[in-house]
Amino acid sequence: MSAPEIKKSILDHLTYSIGRPPSLASKQDYYKALALTVRDRLQQHWVETVQAYLEQDLKVACYLSAEFLMGPHLGNNLLNLGIENEVRQAVKEMGCELDELLAEEEEPGLGNGGLGRLAACYMDSLATLERLALGYGIRYEFGIFDQEIRDGWQCEITDKWLRSGNPWEIAKPEITYYVNFGGHTEYYRDEAGAERIRWVPDRAVKGMAYDTPIQGYRVNTCNTLRLWSAEACESFDFQAFNTGDYYGAVDDKVISETITKVLYPNDEPEIGKRLRLLQQYFFVSCSLQDMLRLLDAQGQPTQRFPEKFAVQLNDTHPSIGVAELMRLLVDERRLSWEDAWDITVLTFGYTNHTLLPEALETWPLPLFRELLPRHLEIIYEINARFLASVRETHHQDDEHVKRLSLIDENGEKRIRMAHLACVGSHAINGVAALHSELLKRSVLKDFYELWPERFNNKTNGVTPRRFMALANPKLSELITRTIGDGWITHTEELRMLEPFSEDAAFRKEWRLVKQSNKQQLADYILKQTGIELDPSWMFDVQVKRIHEYKRQHLNILHVITLYNRLKRDPKLAIAPRAFIFGGKAAPGYFIAKRIIKLINAVGEVVNNDPDVNKKLRVAFVPNFNVQNGQLIYPAADLSEQISMAGKEASGTGNMKFTLNGALTIGTLDGANVEIRDEVGEENFFLFGLTTEETLRLQQQGYRPYAYVEGNSELAEAIRLIASGHFSHGDTEVFRPLVDNLCQSDPFLVFADYADYIACQDKVAGVWKDPENWTRMSILNTARAGKFSSDRAIREYCDEIWDVRPVPIMIKDKT
Numbered sequence: 001m002s003a004p005e006i007k008k009s010i011l012d013h014l015t016y017s018i019g020r021p022p023s024l025a026s027k028q029d030y031y032k033a034l035a036l037t038v039r040d041r042l043q044q045h046w047v048e049t050v051q052a053y054l055e056q057d058l059k060v061a062c063y064l065s066a067e068f069l070m071g072p073h074l075g076n077n078l079l080n081l082g083i084e085n086e087v088r089q090a091v092k093e094m095g096c097e098l099d100e101l102l103a104e105e106e107e108p109g110l111g112n113g114g115l116g117r118l119a120a121c122y123m124d125s126l127a128t129l130e131r132l133a134l135g136y137g138i139r140y141e142f143g144i145f146d147q148e149i150r151d152g153w154q155c156e157i158t159d160k161w162l163r164s165g166n167p168w169e170i171a172k173p174e175i176t177y178y179v180n181f182g183g184h185t186e187y188y189r190d191e192a193g194a195e196r197i198r199w200v201p202d203r204a205v206k207g208m209a210y211d212t213p214i215q216g217y218r219v220n221t222c223n224t225l226r227l228w229s230a231e232a233c234e235s236f237d238f239q240a241f242n243t244g245d246y247y248g249a250v251d252d253k254v255i256s257e258t259i260t261k262v263l264y265p266n267d268e269p270e271i272g273k274r275l276r277l278l279q280q281y282f283f284v285s286c287s288l289q290d291m292l293r294l295l296d297a298q299g300q301p302t303q304r305f306p307e308k309f310a311v312q313l314n315d316t317h318p319s320i321g322v323a324e325l326m327r328l329l330v331d332e333r334r335l336s337w338e339d340a341w342d343i344t345v346l347t348f349g350y351t352n353h354t355l356l357p358e359a360l361e362t363w364p365l366p367l368f369r370e371l372l373p374r375h376l377e378i379i380y381e382i383n384a385r386f387l388a389s390v391r392e393t394h395h396q397d398d399e400h401v402k403r404l405s406l407i408d409e410n411g412e413k414r415i416r417m418a419h420l421a422c423v424g425s426h427a428i429n430g431v432a433a434l435h436s437e438l439l440k441r442s443v444l445k446d447f448y449e450l451w452p453e454r455f456n457n458k459t460n461g462v463t464p465r466r467f468m469a470l471a472n473p474k475l476s477e478l479i480t481r482t483i484g485d486g487w488i489t490h491t492e493e494l495r496m497l498e499p500f501s502e503d504a505a506f507r508k509e510w511r512l513v514k515q516s517n518k519q520q521l522a523d524y525i526l527k528q529t530g531i532e533l534d535p536s537w538m539f540d541v542q543v544k545r546i547h548e549y550k551r552q553h554l555n556i557l558h559v560i561t562l563y564n565r566l567k568r569d570p571k572l573a574i575a576p577r578a579f580i581f582g583g584k585a586a587p588g589y590f591i592a593k594r595i596i597k598l599i600n601a602v603g604e605v606v607n608n609d610p611d612v613n614k615k616l617r618v619a620f621v622p623n624f625n626v627q628n629g630q631l632i633y634p635a636a637d638l639s640e641q642i643s644m645a646g647k648e649a650s651g652t653g654n655m656k657f658t659l660n661g662a663l664t665i666g667t668l669d670g671a672n673v674e675i676r677d678e679v680g681e682e683n684f685f686l687f688g689l690t691t692e693e694t695l696r697l698q699q700q701g702y703r704p705y706a707y708v709e710g711n712s713e714l715a716e717a718i719r720l721i722a723s724g725h726f727s728h729g730d731t732e733v734f735r736p737l738v739d740n741l742c743q744s745d746p747f748l749v750f751a752d753y754a755d756y757i758a759c760q761d762k763v764a765g766v767w768k769d770p771e772n773w774t775r776m777s778i779l780n781t782a783r784a785g786k787f788s789s790d791r792a793i794r795e796y797c798d799e800i801w802d803v804r805p806v807p808i809m810i811k812d813k814t
């Protein structure tokens with residue numbers, strides 16, 4: 001597509017789609033006209049991709065996820081289509097700057113953090129690797145809240161991402177499904193006289209599809225992200241209307257539509273949230289019905305379902321799908337239980353994303369019975385058969401059988417969704433090597449002993465398109481100029497950079513790029529917070545959800561320690577550092593919100609104290625999201641990956657930093673272990689207890705206060721927080737935090753403090769030698785190729801899904 005063609009298309013869209021003369025068009029209008037121009041192009045690829053699916057007997061990967069954290073589409077689509085330069089020129093001729101139009105896009109924040117962003121990276125890789133795929137999820141009207149910082153506290157603002165419309169999605173009113181809730185089940189005799197069960201629901205909603213095209217990088221494959229939006233059913237409204245209950249009918253509409261209103265802003269599940277279960281069932285039912293419809297449209301028999309669809313459960317959130325597919329096959333398609341079960345297990349794969357026991361989803365049985373009575377029966381039947389086979393073939397004792405059961409009978413009965421997912425899937429994976437090992441040893445041990453062959457590891461990855469080529473154009477240009485552009489789809493080629501780490505001229509260029517990225521971030525932070533950062537300082541960055549296990553408070557204890565050292569000796573020669581934080585806390589997570597307040601409170605004191613602010617600054621970037629993440633990762637010198645060992649399943653931010661040449665200070669947790677293996681231990685700052693050591697310490701009886709007594713710097717830091725030094729004399733505001741640490745410290749912040757500080761001192765030493773730091777930085781990028789989502793998706797396709805590449809030809813390229 002040439003610049004003049006693009007220009008013409010934009011003008012056409014201004015006229016015909018938006019209805020504004022160019023003289024009256026706003027930046028937002030131009031953005032939309034450009035987005036529609038790009039979308040037209042995607043649609044051509046999309047149609048050809050669908051055509052290939054219809055004509056050939058192909059298998060599709062279906063990624064079921066309650067979250068897709070896509071980030072802004074425009075820049076990514078221009079990159080993947082390879083038309084950025086032409087578009088830049090075209091809009092310039094119309095008096096616009098492309099960067100201004102890019103800034104007009106409201107990012108769809110339909111996810112909380114790593115889990116949702118992983119789904120988005122996987123969609124990018126699937127299309128780029130020319131694998132047919134459908135992403136299925138929920139079109140939340142309100143995504144993750146926008147975070148504002150007021151007086152150091154997090155405030156949550158509703159995210160009205162759809163307020164100016166969404167040019168990337170295409171509503172498909174003809175693709176709708178009914179989803180039932182409530183009611184009861186009953187026996188009846190079918191035409192053949194056989195006794196069957198039917199579900200008599202008392203409510204239904206309609207799910208309507210909204211499709212977003214997902215364009216692969218420089219290929220013709222364009223897949224679909226299909227998100228479901230809930231609507232009231234006319235039939236039900238109509239009934240109420242006929243009985244004269246007009247307001248009741250409208251009520252029903254409102255209740256139905258609340259299902260897809262809002263994303264739950266937690267990084268771990270809340271217990272017993274009824275709307276959340278409704279959301280899960282709603283999107284899973286629509287998605288499975290959609291697959292069955294696609295199968296029928298191809299004239300394929302139901303038995304071939306697993307040959308046509310591989311369905312991956314992104315955590316347990318869609319795991320009700322196991323029972324729903326059984327219901328669709330047994331009740332609606334009248335397959336035998338045995339046939340239906342074979343199909344189900346062959347179809348599903350389950351990815352676990354957490355070991356935190358409180359994050360393993362369970363649903364109270366009464367809630368389940370009320371909303372999904374038929375599914376409860378099906379789960380009972382699955383459980384009965386499963387436990388019978390366990391007793392027979394594995395001769396397990398009662399205790400063992402109880403532990404495996406899909407129903408937790410300790411206390412109030414609950415359905416264990418992870419168990420349902422395990423029983424109903426032929427493959428079960430964790431998201432990093434360590435995590436997959438720990439799964440087998442802890443939360444899924446009993447299942448591992450039963451079916452070791454189902455367990456496997458799929459280390460997470462991130463897309464190098466968005467997180468390098470798009471986010472870090474300067475580094476990308478330098479790399480491409482040096483080793484060619486093959487690395488964008490074959491990140492293992494980054495290895496060719498290794499010898500350049502010894503080339504002083506190359507190192508200088510590398511440093512200049514980092515410097516310029518840091519300047520850009522400093523400008524952004526100044527604008528957002530009023531805090532001035534010097535890009536010649538070390539940028540020490542921790543951005544991720546705020547969680548105790550991620551230990552942002554360990555990081556801030558280091559800041560306070562340096563502050564105390566400088567206060568004691570203002571002439572102390574320390575390498576100047578900017579500590580940059582970002583991340584959202586779940587609105588109801590009390591301690592996490594206090595951690596945000598503490599970071600800002602320490603920042604206020606440090607940044608305004610002339611004794612220290614020439615060597616230390618602290619900034620909290622408000623509203624960390626995909627968009628500003630793309631500014632942050634490329635500007636980092638040091639990546640903080642300091643979770644307590646055994647708690648972070650993988651992490652993916654750690655990979656984004658490494659790819660962009662930041663050095664990591666980290667524990668042996670999640671994918672950090674593999675990052676260190678790849679980049680070499682001499683290029684990674686390791687500290688802290690190992691998983692085994694944390695377990696042993698906690699078994700022995702951990703006494704956090706003993707560490708305070710044994711370490712004067714830690715004692716001083718804690719004393720200062722408690723004294724109100726950072727809170728204008730208020731000794732209450734941080735008391736819950738301090739008490740929690742001193743009395744229980746569940747994530748061993750104090751136990752790891754001394755080693756962390758020592759390691760940070762080592763970091764400061766290395767920073768003093770810029771040539772060496774740069775050498776290490778280059779080697780981090782050069783050796784980070786494994787952490788591409790392309791590698792991860794190849795493994796899923798080859799080892800779990802059996803989904804092969806299908807090159808798409810464009811027949812009539814205009």
Ligand code: B1H
Pocket residue numbers: 112114115118264265266267268269270315353354359431460648649650651652670
């Ligand atoms: C991860 C979640 C998660 N693990 C429940 N678990 C949620 C659980 O809304 N909920 O109910 C939302 C999210 N998210 C993250 O997944 C892990 O903590 C990371 O370590 C990992 O990198 C990421 C992707 O695998």
